[in-house]
Ligand SMILES: Nc1ncnc2c1ncn2[C@@H]1O[C@H](COP(=O)(O)OP(=O)(O)OP(=O)(O)O)[C@@H](O)[C@H]1O
């Protein structure tokens with residue numbers, strides 16, 4: 518198995534929030550993780566990258582059980598980029614993780630340049646991260662993870678804090694990441710975030726209730742009756758559209 522989990526269950530203290538989750542993600546796949554607030558998306562992503570540990574089941578990366586040694590292969594991007602930015606300059610921020618894993622200096626510079634250009638931040642090496650726009654900060658957070666050369670990138674609602682312009686910047690980055698064959702799981706409520714996914718995984722109350730094609734997901738009556746958030750996704754789509762039109766007309 519390239520990446521996924523087997524019979525994963527998780528509770529916060531007494532409260533069970535994920536039940537018997539099985540995932541099988543292929544190399545190069547782009548997966549959308551959807552579900553209403555509190556359905557367990559963030560918890561699942563945190564288990565998949567080793568920030569949290571399951572009480573039952575296991576996470577698998579390249580046929581190995583995820584542990585403290587190989588979890589570096591899974592990159593996790595926080596919803597709020599402010600949580601991830603630590604450097605005084607853009608370059609330092611990307612360098613931080615590389616220093617931690619002992620990448621030699623010349624290799625480090627190469628990786629920094631590559632990661633910054635992949636997210637469209639080339640030339641901003643010496644800029645102050647705090648002076649960046651929201652979209653640029655999120656792209657910096659992606660570059661810092663990308664430079665570590667993870668096998669898979671997990672994004673938790675990467676556009677939820679951004680305006681339409683910032684969101685479009687992230688879509689462009691995702692397109693670039695897909696072109697270079699990165700494997701991505703994106704948790705999101707935004708219909709537009711999910712437009713190009715290969716498959717959708719839907720969580721409801723900590724259980725997988727759908728896994729398959731995106732179009733089928735939106736059509737499925739079962740899902741519509743089981744998942745009230747389907748309506749929310751539609752509304753969000755309309756809100757996205759309105760925002761985009763407003764932006765264009767401004
Ligand atoms: N640190 C925590 N301690 C206790 N309960 C938690 C903790 N974090 C999350 N939960 C609970 O676990 C459940 C799943 O939360 P989670 O954040 O994974 O959902 P989510 O699908 O990411 O929601 P959202 O769409 O709001 O981001 C919720 O009921 C939540 O209240």
Ligand SMILES: [Mg+2]
Nearest residue numbers: 558559560673
């Ligand atoms: Mg969440």
